[in-house]
Amino acid sequence: MSAHSGPAGFQAVRETNLGVVLRAVRELAPCSRAAVAAATGLNKSTVSSLVADLIARRLVRETGEGAAERRVGRPGVMLALDDRAIAAVGVEVNVDYLAVAAVDLVERELLRTHVPFDARAAGPDACARRIADTLTTVLDTPELRGRTVIGAGTAVPGLVDAPSGTVIRAPNLGWRDVPLRDRLTALLAEAGAVPMPVLVDNDANLGAVAEYRSGHLRGTPDLVYITGEVGIGAGVLMGGAPVRGATGFAGEIGHIRVVADGPECACGRRGCLEAVAGLGAVLRGAVPDLVPSGPLSGAAIGELVAAAAGRAEADDPVAVAALEDAGTHLGRGAAVLVNIVAPRAVVLGGHFVPLSPWLLPACRAALAEDAFAAESGGCRVEASELGLGAAALGAATALVDALDSGRLPLPAPAPEPART
Amino acid sequence: MSAHSGPAGFQAVRETNLGVVLRAVRELAPCSRAAVAAATGLNKSTVSSLVADLIARRLVRETGEGAAERRVGRPGVMLALDDRAIAAVGVEVNVDYLAVAAVDLVERELLRTHVPFDARAAGPDACARRIADTLTTVLDTPELRGRTVIGAGTAVPGLVDAPSGTVIRAPNLGWRDVPLRDRLTALLAEAGAVPMPVLVDNDANLGAVAEYRSGHLRGTPDLVYITGEVGIGAGVLMGGAPVRGATGFAGEIGHIRVVADGPECACGRRGCLEAVAGLGAVLRGAVPDLVPSGPLSGAAIGELVAAAAGRAEADDPVAVAALEDAGTHLGRGAAVLVNIVAPRAVVLGGHFVPLSPWLLPACRAALAEDAFAAESGGCRVEASELGLGAAALGAATALVDALDSGRLPLPAPAPEPART
Numbered sequence: 001m002s003a004h005s006g007p008a009g010f011q012a013v014r015e016t017n018l019g020v021v022l023r024a025v026r027e028l029a030p031c032s033r034a035a036v037a038a039a040t041g042l043n044k045s046t047v048s049s050l051v052a053d054l055i056a057r058r059l060v061r062e063t064g065e066g067a068a069e070r071r072v073g074r075p076g077v078m079l080a081l082d083d084r085a086i087a088a089v090g091v092e093v094n095v096d097y098l099a100v101a102a103v104d105l106v107e108r109e110l111l112r113t114h115v116p117f118d119a120r121a122a123g124p125d126a127c128a129r130r131i132a133d134t135l136t137t138v139l140d141t142p143e144l145r146g147r148t149v150i151g152a153g154t155a156v157p158g159l160v161d162a163p164s165g166t167v168i169r170a171p172n173l174g175w176r177d178v179p180l181r182d183r184l185t186a187l188l189a190e191a192g193a194v195p196m197p198v199l200v201d202n203d204a205n206l207g208a209v210a211e212y213r214s215g216h217l218r219g220t221p222d223l224v225y226i227t228g229e230v231g232i233g234a235g236v237l238m239g240g241a242p243v244r245g246a247t248g249f250a251g252e253i254g255h256i257r258v259v260a261d262g263p264e265c266a267c268g269r270r271g272c273l274e275a276v277a278g279l280g281a282v283l284r285g286a287v288p289d290l291v292p293s294g295p296l297s298g299a300a301i302g303e304l305v306a307a308a309a310g311r312a313e314a315d316d317p318v319a320v321a322a323l324e325d326a327g328t329h330l331g332r333g334a335a336v337l338v339n340i341v342a343p344r345a346v347v348l349g350g351h352f353v354p355l356s357p358w359l360l361p362a363c364r365a366a367l368a369e370d371a372f373a374a375e376s377g378g379c380r381v382e383a384s385e386l387g388l389g390a391a392a393l394g395a396a397t398a399l400v401d402a403l404d405s406g407r408l409p410l411p412a413p414a415p416e417p418a419r420t
Numbered sequence: 421m422s423a424h425s426g427p428a429g430f431q432a433v434r435e436t437n438l439g440v441v442l443r444a445v446r447e448l449a450p451c452s453r454a455a456v457a458a459a460t461g462l463n464k465s466t467v468s469s470l471v472a473d474l475i476a477r478r479l480v481r482e483t484g485e486g487a488a489e490r491r492v493g494r495p496g497v498m499l500a501l502d503d504r505a506i507a508a509v510g511v512e513v514n515v516d517y518l519a520v521a522a523v524d525l526v527e528r529e530l531l532r533t534h535v536p537f538d539a540r541a542a543g544p545d546a547c548a549r550r551i552a553d554t555l556t557t558v559l560d561t562p563e564l565r566g567r568t569v570i571g572a573g574t575a576v577p578g579l580v581d582a583p584s585g586t587v588i589r590a591p592n593l594g595w596r597d598v599p600l601r602d603r604l605t606a607l608l609a610e611a612g613a614v615p616m617p618v619l620v621d622n623d624a625n626l627g628a629v630a631e632y633r634s635g636h637l638r639g640t641p642d643l644v645y646i647t648g649e650v651g652i653g654a655g656v657l658m659g660g661a662p663v664r665g666a667t668g669f670a671g672e673i674g675h676i677r678v679v680a681d682g683p684e685c686a687c688g689r690r691g692c693l694e695a696v697a698g699l700g701a702v703l704r705g706a707v708p709d710l711v712p713s714g715p716l717s718g719a720a721i722g723e724l725v726a727a728a729a730g731r732a733e734a735d736d737p738v739a740v741a742a743l744e745d746a747g748t749h750l751g752r753g754a755a756v757l758v759n760i761v762a763p764r765a766v767v768l769g770g771h772f773v774p775l776s777p778w779l780l781p782a783c784r785a786a787l788a789e790d791a792f793a794a795e796s797g798g799c800r801v802e803a804s805e806l807g808l809g810a811a812a813l814g815a816a817t818a819l820v821d822a823l824d825s826g827r828l829p830l831p832a833p834a835p836e837p838a839r840t
Binding site (some may be wrong): 013014016040041044094110131145159203220222223234236243244245246247248249250251252253254255257267280329332335336337338339340341342343344370372373378379 | 433434435436437439460461464579640641642654656658663664665666667669670671672673674675676682687689692748752754756757758759760761762763764790792793797798
């Protein structure tokens with residue numbers, strides 16, 4: 001992320017430049033090699049060599065018959081991304097579901113699935129096996145068969161050490177120090193899957209990546225995605241990259257205090273945002289008669305959210321007041337984000353989406369009131385249009401992003417390069 | 421900052437690579453061309469060409485006689501930064517002083533001055549003239565004469581649109597929409613100074629840069645610098661670069677609410693951090709009999725801070741309680757920073773430094789209590805060792821950083837390149 005970094009931060013320049021050219025073709029396609037050279041500042045012979053490499057790896061292809069017909073003089077051969085050869089797969093584990101998404105090189109969705117699954121009841125071992133099973137099944141579907149899968153990304157609602165792929169703590173799943181990447185890699189090998197990089201990251205970070213690359217605010221590099229689950233987390237994207245902080249603990253918006261001497265939070269403090277606007281608090285407030293005491297069971301959440309939305313829709317005053325109250329607290333939290341990191345947008349995701357007609361007006365009003373800069377600091381608050389499983393999509397697109405920026409091993413050149 | 425950016429984000433690769441090599445020499449010196457090639461991934465002939473260019477611009481020089489004596493076989497010629505040719509100058513305007521700092525290419529301080537100056541009383545026009553006068557005087561000192569000045573950086577306590585160099589709003593100076601960069605450029609031209617880039621940025625951002633590059637926590641890329649002035653601002657550095665947010669409004673830590681229904685803030689809200697821990701509140705609490713009513717005059721601040729520290733030193737219970745109270749509030753603010761951006765360190769700067777023996781213990785305790793992650797999220801809170809004028813130093817070093825990363829025009833090759 002830094003313009004200034006020590007020797008360890010220097011990347012192999014050819015890998016980086018392959019990514020630079022891939023990104024330029026993504027932005028400019030259809031485009032000539034000369035246009036890529038102009039946009040990147042690389043010289044033309046370097047661009048030609050890098051493009052040949054990308055074509056051999058089936059990431060870029062030549063195109064442009066149409067352009068040839070319309071132009072006077074020697075037509076330039078045009079370049080485009082090759083969307084036929086690779087796929088990236090993402091899985092999201094959450095308290096109440098498992099979601100899978102796969103995209104191709106142009107980030108078109110190849111498939112998306114959503115399965116109710118009580119991950120907390122299953123525990124980390126059974127959950128890892130279930131993820132690996134799901135992945136091997138997906139790899140064998142017609143949508144992916146024949147494609148090179150560049151990696152499997154996994155989104156987890158908790159604190160993740162991304163470099164090692166270890167889930168340090170996922171309180172709402174009851175996990176601690178689970179080496180998920182290594183476990184999934186071993187399980188996939190046992191199942192006979194082709195070896196591939198496995199990445200693990202926090203679900204809020206990956207939700208933010210999904211909004212940036214695929215959501216209705218696509219192309220907004222400075223945004224925050226707020227997960228609407230039992231826990232509340234924030235994925236803070238600045239300049240298109242997640243802010244992780246020195247320790248990876250960034251984005252813990254759920255545990256800033258928004259109510260002095262408020263209700264007790266699962267973390268042991270009082271008045272945390274999660275304690276007053278997390279799904280547990282929201283549902284207990286909106287449909288108190290339907291919520292059993294004790295921690296919310298993953299299996300029940302979807303139905304309870306639907307019930308809360310249904311009652312609010314029918315103008316039930318208890319439901320409406322509870323949702324507006326949660327919206328106000330979310331707005332106070334959003335204001336803190338705006339004051340500190342000044343995003344262009346805050347996106348409410350997950351189960352907040354069906355509740356957003358009642359959450360959003362109160363949230364926006366509280367943000368406008370609390371933000372220091374005029375007009376909410378130029379920040380919009382909106383509901384995600386990616387639905388549940390945004391983080392699975394983000395896990396897949398993050399792999400494509402890593403490819404673009406030279407941070408992922410590029411697929412090997414094909415024995416017989418496909419050319420148009 | 422982003423690994424992913426549009427065509428406008430592509431930098432000219434040669435400029436970037438000159439910066440890459442300059443940075444490698446900075447990190448590795450004394451080092452051979454081969455070591456630079458190994459560290460950067462650039463091939464050896466490219467490195468040789470870039471090094472020749474940097475030598476012609478007097479940014480790098482050859483050295484290494486000593487190395488030759490100690491080695492068997494053909495000795496490699498070693499490279500080091502050339503610290504004899506350039507200088508970068510920074511100016512800080514604050515409510516009660518004007519500070520100047522200049523550094524060379526290895527960021528050694530060439531000079532530092534600190535002048536009491538009531539910038540609010542002077543107004544933006546007189547203040548710009550005073551800055552320009554100060555700069556022209558400094559350019560003619562023995563320390564800088566003969567050096568190529570690569571630019572003049574200016575730190576302002578307010579919201580700055582860095583790309584245009586306009587101060588949008590500096591409430592504690594009473595400024596609004598002051599095109600400071602253009603005005604300074606014109607005034608320097610009038611005064612007959614050699615043309616140079618003028619940069620303007622927020623003082624907290626530049627204070628953070630100074631801590632990162634020159635402070636006792638030097639090399640900590642994820643840190644927050646908190647200005648200790650009438651206003652409280654935060655410079656948030658992630659990966660060594662300031663987080664500006666989409667709008668440049670990032671870092672407004674002074675206006676997060678830390679006390680429900682607290683005292684009124686200059687911004688019109690209640691209970692903001694600045695209203696309970698800004699210098700105005702601190703001094704009114706610690707030395708109530710010495711503080712006149714109305715806004716604090718710039719001229720009086722230094723003496724009042726010294727008086728507060730003196731009374732606390734003498735165990736005056738009113739002063740001690742007021743400082744500890746402010747420290748607790750600063751700790752609550754630091755906890756919000758830790759929860760959201762997870763820095764490795766929070767540094768209290770400016771006038772907080774002499775008060776830090778009483779601020780810090782309370783601040784650290786409140787941070788430990790409020791931070792979600794264990795052990796304050798691995799974040800230290802410390803007092804700056806750079807004193808008043810840290811932002812001036814940061815303004816100078818930010819220019820060197822811009823040179824390192826190819827964001828500043830490199831000085832032209834000298835007619836007769838200096839070689840050792």
